[in-house]
Amino acid sequence: MFYSPIPLCVAFEPINLCNAQCFCCPYTEFATDKTFTKTKMSKEQITYLIEDWAKLLREYKIKPWGAAILPWRYSDPLVNPHLETVLELADKHKIIVSLTTNAISFGKRQCDLLQKYKHTLTKIFISVIGFTEQEVMEQMKVNRERTFKSLAFVRDNYPEISGMMDIAIKNRSQGAAPHKVIEKYQKLLAPGGRAKAKTNWMSNRLGKGDNDWTKPSNWKASEKSFVNGCGLSAGKIMNRLEIMVSGRAALCCDMSYDINFPKEKWDMGSIFDIGIKGVWENLTKYHKLIYAQEFSKEKLNLICNDCDRSGINSAGWTLDKTISHQRRQQRMFFK
Numbered sequence: 001m002f003y004s005p006i007p008l009c010v011a012f013e014p015i016n017l018c019n020a021q022c023f024c025c026p027y028t029e030f031a032t033d034k035t036f037t038k039t040k041m042s043k044e045q046i047t048y049l050i051e052d053w054a055k056l057l058r059e060y061k062i063k064p065w066g067a068a069i070l071p072w073r074y075s076d077p078l079v080n081p082h083l084e085t086v087l088e089l090a091d092k093h094k095i096i097v098s099l100t101t102n103a104i105s106f107g108k109r110q111c112d113l114l115q116k117y118k119h120t121l122t123k124i125f126i127s128v129i130g131f132t133e134q135e136v137m138e139q140m141k142v143n144r145e146r147t148f149k150s151l152a153f154v155r156d157n158y159p160e161i162s163g164m165m166d167i168a169i170k171n172r173s174q175g176a177a178p179h180k181v182i183e184k185y186q187k188l189l190a191p192g193g194r195a196k197a198k199t200n201w202m203s204n205r206l207g208k209g210d211n212d213w214t215k216p217s218n219w220k221a222s223e224k225s226f227v228n229g230c231g232l233s234a235g236k237i238m239n240r241l242e243i244m245v246s247g248r249a250a251l252c253c254d255m256s257y258d259i260n261f262p263k264e265k266w267d268m269g270s271i272f273d274i275g276i277k278g279v280w281e282n283l284t285k286y287h288k289l290i291y292a293q294e295f296s297k298e299k300l301n302l303i304c305n306d307c308d309r310s311g312i313n314s315a316g317w318t319l320d321k322t323i324s325h326q327r328r329q330q331r332m333f334f335k
Contacts, residue, residue: 003284006056006277007241011070011253012049014080015040016245020102021141022129023172026260027074039245043082045272047089049243052276054093064094068122071097073242073253078105087117100125103167104142106150111158118160126151126167131181139172151188163192170198219312226299229291229311238287241280247272249279251286254307266303 017038021028030036041049050069057067071077071086077099080086090097097117103126114121128147130136136144155162167185169177177197185195221227230237230252242250247270248263255261268282289298290310304310 003287004239005280006060006062007053007239007280008062008066009068009070009236009240010049010053010243010276011073011240012041012046012243013073013075013245014046014071014077014082014086015075017079018075018102019079019105020076022102022127023139024129025074040080041082041245041247043085045247046082046085049247049271049276050086050089050093050095052271054089054095056277057093057095065096068096068098070100072100073244073250076101076105078110083110084113087113087120090120091117096120096122098122098125100127102127102140102142103147103150106154108157111154111161114161115158118164121164123166124161124164126165128167128169128185129171131169131171131177135171148188151185155188155190155193159190162190165189165193167193167195168198169195221300221302221305223295225312226295227290227302227304227310227312228293228299230304237290238284241276241283243271246270249283251283251303255303261303 016027016030017040018025018027021031053067053069069086069090071080071083077083078101087097089095097120099121101124114124128136129139130144133144136142136147151162151165154165167189169181169185171177182195182197186193189195219225237252240252242253242255244250249268249271250261251266251268255266268286269279271279289296290302290304292299302310
């Protein structure tokens with residue numbers, strides 16, 4: 001197994017705030033939690049984060065535009081007041097930027113910014129939950145007409161940005177979006193943009209896993225049945241660093257916020273204390289424990305034991321795909 005010495009993708013939460021309330025998002029639950037504090041990274045913290053990572057990319061001779069940054073985890077990146085800082089530094093260090101948004105905040109200021117730095121962007125992913133106006137309101141607390149107006153504004157005034165959009169339409173029922181719904185969104189895009197149905201997307205953020213990964217409710221880690229892999233995108237947890245708004249490292253995108261994972265339960269360090277290299281070294285040790293094929297007592301305490309997407313006792317294709325993915329990463333990015 002190839003374990004990357006540095007992350008090739010960094011996803012970080014610049015602000016723990018969103019302009020929607022998607023039913024599957026931890027922030028929706030936190031909205032009624034009096035112990036939850038709304039906060040954001042400062043411009044200086046974001047600059048430190050990206051500069052620290054860029055230094056490692058140069059040190060390990062990663063190809064220009066070979067690494068990607070995701071300036072969001074659960075928040076909408078367009079509400080980040082320091083998005084321009086992210087794009088400016090990504091441009092400076094030739095790092096790809098990937099955005100996923102609910103599309104309701106595409107105003108002139110945001111679009112001018114995206115237009116200026118469009119060469120740093122991959123696709124702009126748009127997430128829509130619900131097929132009808134009522135379903136979108138129920139599942140996202142968003143007025144669908146506002147989304148339509150926002151998308152039309154981009155299409156009519158910033159066709160290059162609109163042409164980079166990839167709209168994924170999904171629903172709590174997990175059924176495929178009707179063709180007429182997809183067609184309605186497609187008409188709101190400039191040439192190059194695409195609207196599509198997305199199914200089987202739910203994760204254990206909802207208390208249920210993808211069908212292939214749901215473990216029996218009474219399952220408990222033991223010497224005969226233990227985690228030895230991850231069903232999350234075939235090994236991407238070993239290339240991707242997730243950073244909470246506090247600067248603390250998360251294991252994966254299903255690990256949401258400090259309030260759910262206090263230090264006594266999970267502590268890989270903070271990038272603002274030990275840097276990206278420091279937290280990544282801590283995480284790599286954990287990655288090796290997750291993927292170890294032999295049982296050890298440490299496996300009984302893995303945080304992955306509570307996750308529906310963990311691989312149990314050689315879920316063969318999971319391990320095979322992970323090894324294949326890691327070898328491909330090694331060939332692509334490292335000499």
